[in-house]
Amino acid sequence: MEQTKALLKVALRQQALYIPTLQRPCTYQTVDEESIYFVAELVSQGYHVSEELLYAIPLLSAEERELALKNIQEALGLGKGWTPLIRNWKTPVNVKSEDYVMTFFANFFMTGDEVTLPCGHYIPEGTFPLERYNGCPYCSKPFRFEELTLKNQARKRTILQCWTLDDVMKYYNNLLQSKTPLDATQQDSLKTLISYFPLPDAKPAMKETLMLVIDILLERNEPGKAQQFFNSPGEILRYLWYKHTGFVQIISPNTILKRYSRNHEHFRQAHNTSAIARVFSKAFLELRYGRKTGRMVAEWLNAMPQTAEKMCEDMHPKRGMWVRYIRALRLSEFSRRPGFEKLRELLDVFYNERYEVYNGQVQHFRLKKDATATLSLLQQRPGLFARSLFANMLWFGEEPVLNAFAKVINKVPARLVFTLNMYAEDYFTKNNYRTVKPLGGVAKVIAPNRLLQLFSIEELAHMKDGVQELTLTLMKGRFAGMPNNNKTIFIDPLLFKMPLSIGDRSDSIQDLPVALQGTRFPVEGNTVRLFMQWGTGLPAQHLDMDLSCMITYDKVVDHCSFSNMYPVGCQHSGDITTIPDQVGTAEYIDIDLEVLSKENARYVTFVCNAYSNGSMSPNMVIGWMDSANEMEITDEGVAYDPSCVQHQVRIGKGLTKGMVFGVLEIASREIIWLEMPFQGQVVGQMNFKMVQTLLRKLESKLSVGNLLRIKAEAQALEEVAHPSMADEAYTAIWAKDAAAVTQLFID
Numbered sequence: 094m095e096q097t098k099a100l101l102k103v104a105l106r107q108q109a110l111y112i113p114t115l116q117r118p119c120t121y122q123t124v125d126e127e128s129i130y131f132v133a134e135l136v137s138q139g140y141h142v143s144e145e146l147l148y149a150i151p152l153l154s155a156e157e158r159e160l161a162l163k164n165i166q167e168a169l170g171l172g173k174g175w176t177p178l179i180r181n182w183k184t185p186v187n188v189k190s191e192d193y194v195m196t197f198f199a200n201f202f203m204t205g206d207e208v209t210l211p212c213g214h215y216i217p218e219g220t221f222p223l224e225r226y227n228g229c230p231y232c233s234k235p236f237r238f239e240e241l242t243l244k245n246q247a248r249k250r251t252i253l254q255c256w257t258l259d260d261v262m263k264y265y266n267n268l269l270q271s272k273t274p275l276d277a278t279q280q281d282s283l284k285t286l287i288s289y290f291p292l293p294d295a296k297p298a299m300k301e302t303l304m305l306v307i308d309i310l311l312e313r314n315e316p317g318k319a320q321q322f323f324n325s326p327g328e329i330l331r332y333l334w335y336k337h338t339g340f341v342q343i344i345s346p347n348t349i350l351k352r353y354s355r356n357h358e359h360f361r362q363a364h365n366t367s368a369i370a371r372v373f374s375k376a377f378l379e380l381r382y383g384r385k386t387g388r389m390v391a392e393w394l395n396a397m398p399q400t401a402e403k404m405c406e407d408m409h410p411k412r413g414m415w416v417r418y419i420r421a422l423r424l425s426e427f428s429r430r431p432g433f434e435k436l437r438e439l440l441d442v443f444y445n446e447r448y449e450v451y452n453g454q455v456q457h458f459r460l461k462k463d464a465t466a467t468l469s470l471l472q473q474r475p476g477l478f479a480r481s482l483f484a485n486m487l488w489f490g491e492e493p494v495l496n497a498f499a500k501v502i503n504k505v506p507a508r509l510v511f512t513l514n515m516y517a518e519d520y521f522t523k524n525n526y527r528t529v530k531p532l533g534g535v536a537k538v539i540a541p542n543r544l545l546q547l548f549s550i551e552e553l554a555h556m557k558d559g560v561q562e563l564t565l566t567l568m569k570g571r572f573a574g575m576p577n578n579n580k581t582i583f584i585d586p587l588l589f590k591m592p593l594s595i596g597d598r599s600d601s602i603q604d605l606p607v608a609l610q611g612t613r614f615p616v617e618g619n620t621v622r623l624f625m626q627w628g629t630g631l632p633a634q635h636l637d638m639d640l641s642c643m644i645t646y647d648k649v650v651d652h653c654s655f656s657n658m659y660p661v662g663c664q665h666s667g668d669i670t671t672i673p674d675q676v677g678t679a680e681y682i683d684i685d686l687e688v689l690s691k692e693n694a695r696y697v698t699f700v701c702n703a704y705s706n707g708s709m710s711p712n713m714v715i716g717w718m719d720s721a722n723e724m725e726i727t728d729e730g731v732a733y734d735p736s737c738v739q740h741q742v743r744i745g746k747g748l749t750k751g752m753v754f755g756v757l758e759i760a761s762r763e764i765i766w767l768e769m770p771f772q773g774q775v776v777g778q779m780n781f782k783m784v785q786t787l788l789r790k791l792e793s794k795l796s797v798g799n800l801l802r803i804k805a806e807a808q809a810l811e812e813v814a815h816p817s818m819a820d821e822a823y824t825a826i827w828a829k830d831a832a833a834v835t836q837l838f839i840d
Contacts (some may be wrong), residue, residue, distance in 0.1 A: 096289050097157060100261055101164045103282045107264065107829055108606035110142070110161060110257040112149045113618035117257060122151035132159050137244050138165055139251060146255040147667040169735040170714055173629045174676035176238045177730045178667030180225050183683065185659050188230070196231045209235055209380040212671075226667075227729060234671040235678050239729035247720045247736040249617065251606060254826055260780040262290065262724050264830060269293050272840070273508055274301045277745050279832060280341070280605055294323050304332050310614035315610035316389050320396055325407045326415075329393055331831050333418060337380070339746065343411060344533030350374050353534065355772055357706040380421035390418075391427035395436040398805075404439055405448040412479075464489040468497040475504040479513060482560070483520045487544040491556045493701045495563060497587070502567055507838035508595050514564040515595075515794050521557040523550065528769075528786040533748070535770045565803070571629070571771035571839040572807035579820035582810040587825040589798035592791055594831040599768050600749065607829055608766050611791035614739050616686065616762040617721040623682040624733055625698055627713035628672030637670040637704040638713060640680040641776035644689065645696040652776050653682055661768040662689035667728060670704075681732045689759055698784055699755040707745050715754050716741025717764065741764055750774065753784055767791065797828050800837060 097113055104111040128150045141672060147703070149690070153161065166172065179186060199207075199217040207215040211232045216223055221230035228235035265286045266777050268279055275283060283302070303322055310319040323329055327343075335341050338349065351369055398406055408415045419425065419440065428437040442448055451474070454708035458466040471478040478485075478498055478794055486494045504511070519525055523545050530536050545553065547622035592611035599610060608614075625640040651660045654666030660746055666681040686698055699717065701783045702707045718737035720725060728734045742754065751773035756765045773779050801823055805812060816822035827832055 094156070094160070098160055098164065099285045099448070100170070100291065101161050102604070103261070103264070103285055104256040104280060105164060105253075105605070106282060106607055108251060108826060109254040109260070111256045111261065112146075112152055113157065113176050113258070114152050114394075115149050115257045116323055117259065118253075118563050119145060119149060119169055121148040122685070124148065125131060125151055126651065127155070127158075131162075133711075134249065135165070135253065136546070137242075137736070138169060138171075139247060139721055140165070140251045141252045143252055143254050143281045143560065146253055156675055160637075164833065167839050169309075169628060169738070170629075170733075171241055171735065173241075173626055173679075173714075174673065174729050175241055175624075175626060175679045175733040176235065177681055177732070178226060178230075178233055178235060178669050179227050180227055180447050180730045181726060181728060182666040182681070182730050182732075183664060183726055185664070186222060188221060193231065193615050194292065195220050200231075205656075216367045223484050228669070231285050232670065234669050235669055237566060237729065238673065238676060239727060239731050241731060241733065242726055242727060243734040244736050246722050246724055246734050249721070250736065251431060252504060264832075265290055266835065267830055267832035268834065269297050269302060269306075270295075270836070272298050272506070272835040272838045273594055273831070274299050274341075275832070276594075276597075277601055278599070278603045280305065281340060281498065281602055281745075289325045300328060300331060303328065304335045304341050307332050308336065316392075320393055323393055323397070325399070326394060326397070326404050327407050327411070329390060330408075330414065330418065331412055333390070334414075338378070340533070343414075343531055346378050348531075348533040349378065349748070356703070356708050356748065356750045358774075359706055360774060364706065370706070379415055382421050382423075384423065387422040387424065387611035388427060388704065389423055390422050391433060391436055394424070395433050395440060397435070401439045402448040403444040403615055404756055406450055408443060409448070409450050410452075417441075419458050425656065457490065459485075460621055462489075464493050472497060472501045474505065475501040476509060477507040481507045482513060483517070484542065484544075486556055486560075487548070488540060491552075491559055491615065493561050498524070499563060502563065505570070507840050508569055511795055511800075511838070512595055514561055514568070515593075516790070517557045517560040518794050519790060521545070521553040523553065526782070526786050528783050528790055530770070535750075535772050536787065538780065538783050538786055558765075563734070568803055568806040572777060572804045575808070575839065577808045577810075579808075579836075581813045581819045581821070582805045583813050583816045583819035583822040583824075584798050584801045584805070585816075585824045586798070586829070588801065588823060588828055589796050591797045591825070591828055592794035593797060593800060594834065597768075599711050599742075600745055600770075601754075601768060602745050603742050605738070605741060607831075608740055609831055611836060612793060614766065616719050616757070616764060617685050618719055618723075619685065620719070620724060621684040621686065621697075621757060622724055622732060622737070623684070624717040624718065625701055625714075625715045625726065626677055626733075627682075627710040629671060629712065630675060631677070631710075632726070633674040634672060635670060635705065636672045636710060637668075638680075638710055638776065639668065639702045640665075640682060640715070641681055641700045641702065643696075643698040643776055643779065643781060644682065644699065645781055646692070646696050653684075656775075661692055662686075662694065666732065667775055679731075679733065683732075687760065688757065688766055696759065696784075697757040698753055698779070698781065699757070700753055701750065702751040702775055704774055704775055705728060708747060709749050709752065711746045713743055713744040715752075717743070719764075739764070742768075751779060753779065756784060756788060765791070797834055 100111045177779045200215055203215050209215045210229045211234055214229050214231045227237040268283045285303055301346055307319045331343055334343050354367045354371040355375040357367045359365045427433055428440050455470050500547045525541050526538050529539055590613045594609050599612040627638045643653040653660050653663035653665055658665035662685045664683045669678050672678050701715050720737040724737055749770045751771045753769040771779050813819045
């Protein structure tokens with residue numbers, strides 16, 4: 094039953110319900126009364142069922158149905174605390190700064206006869222209206238809680254599809270062979286599936302995925318089998334660092350220390366614990382290994398087929414980390430033992446630096462402006478050539494660089510080809526600032542390459558056209574080279590609003606049906622309700638998370654937060670600084686599109702922050718609701734209705750202090766889902782210019798629909814209006830499996 098529970102969770106993320114005993118072709122079952130009650134419960138929680146699923150539900154046992162409902166309720170957060178600080182918060186509370194001052198002095202000079210709240214504070218008469226609060230208005234500590242009762246307000250519901258064991262296995266294989274790095278949701282699903290199903294014989298397509306496979310092999314005590322997957326010392330280092338820190342990318346220790354330290358800075362110097370956090374972080378990153386692990390790594394390195402010089406070149410970019418690991422793993426000691434001659438040679442070459450560094454050679458000839466030597470070296474590593482293509486075109490000129498690149502472009506992975514095609518226009522535009530996210534860091538705005546000023550607008554446009562023509566020709570050629578006897582294709586119109594998942598590693602987990610960054614959600618009603626829930630399962634403590642939004646006009650910027658609860662067009666439910674025991678708490682913001690449209694607002698940016706020291710609370714849930722019907726609020730102020738949720742995510746364990754999780758375009762009435770971390774304790778520290786450049790980057794991405802249209806043109810497939818009429822049908826449900834979409838990336 095544990096396996097069924099896990100697979101139900103994975104299937105729900107793909108907008109499906111897993112039926113363990115179902116096999117295709119399906120035999121339709123009679124829909125009994127119990128099945129009708131089960132479907133009615135799904136409807137109350139915002140779901141409809143497909144026809145296939147309706148007739149398959151009778152195959153579920155009573156225990157499996159109960160398990161499915163519990164899984165959905167857990168994903169929706171029905172058992173969590175959703176009570177805000179202010180009761181019926183749609184009606185503003187008239188609180189002034191003088192009320193806080195009077196309360197401060199009243200508590201300072203309190204004699205002991207006054208009646209205090211459970212938190213110990215005395216609220217003098219004539220200040221805060223206590224009947225409007227579920228907690229202390231002075232310290233924002235909640236006392237009263239309400240069971241979640243709202244449901245079934247939304248008219249539009251998510252349609253659950255039917256999943257069999259074959260569908261689960263197909264999704265499992267897609268994750269393993271994904272040609273782009275997995276996001277946090279996919280990683281979590283893969284960890285679940287990999288514990289129940291056999292490991293692949295073939296090496297996973299991405300290094301990040303490989304780390305998860307190797308970890309399972311070592312848990313099963315099969316280090317020898319893990320050896321076959323390691324092709325370089327860099328992959329060994331990546332695994333060791335992943336096991337030590339939980340990061341599948343090699344984020345440098347200094348970056349982690351800096352992020353931990355800055356996350357513990359505070360506006361009030363008395364609360365600043367950044368120095369203490371840095372000390373504890375250093376202790377956390379300290380390497381300690383036993384001899385068993387040391388011998389295992391020594392055997393891995395000793396069995397590498399490459400020469401010692403080649404291995405040292407691979408180790409060089411992380412030389413400082415390797416020095417620490419060599420000491421911690423006692424590799425020098427193992428190198429002196431019989432049978433470890435390769436390891437002994439490796440350490441000798443490494444410490445005496447008797448090796449050449451490829452990147453150093455490239456940079457040497459590049460600085461000498463030797464185009465022939467530089468391009469010849471880059472052709473040896475097509476992937477690196479692709480990543481440095483734009484900069485080299487500005488350095489050496491368009492013609493020689495593109496001609497050299499054209500000779501090796503067939504060896505470049507498709508994801509890099511698509512990236513070049515998507516970002517050429519953005520890069521070759523003068524004065525175009527760009528948003529980047531350094532490894533382990535936060536989003537930053539960088540200035541355009543200064544060499545752009547040496548070229549005219551026409552020359553830059555020619556460079557852009559040259560890159561796009563070359564990449565487009567290659568993409569069409571790869572599709573045309575695939576044998577395909579099909580004649581017709583269906584492309585769902587929604588796929589043209591869904592960008593390809595390239596270069597966007599999401600750190601949050603989506604327990605409900607997933608969406609790719611950049612996906613646009615149309616707003617149905619006139620109100621969008623943001624929500625944030627945190628603290629479930631934790632003991633009562635001070636843990637201050639903040640939900641805010643930034644309202645952007647043509648010339649000014651406003652915000653809705655704990656310090657400005659009632660700006661034009663927005664209402665905040667009240668700031669909570671202390672979580673209750675185990676149940677958690679919530680904050681809301683209502684955004685009125687009609688009012689903001691009349692005020693000529695352009696964007697509303699959704700933001701969450703950790704005001705308390707440290708990063709955002711793990712398992713904190715953020716998202717938004719929307720409904721064509723008016724969304725209700727209970728007398729206690731609870732405003733969460735699972736049937737109105739349009740999108741929500743769960744924060745994983747990470748280094749994020751502040752995050753933008755969506756942007757509402759007032760004119761188009763669309764919400765763009767994105768994930769942009771920034772270093773900020775409050776919403777005012779978020780730079781909207783970063784959001785604008787990120788939106789422009791997302792808009793420049795090739796959509797899934799446009800990629801399929803390229804495929805259709807290359808393979809002479811005729812587009813039809815309905816999936817039932819097509820030999821190949823690509824629907825929005827299919828595209829939710831981002832790993833399946835990457836199978837279109839032909840290498």
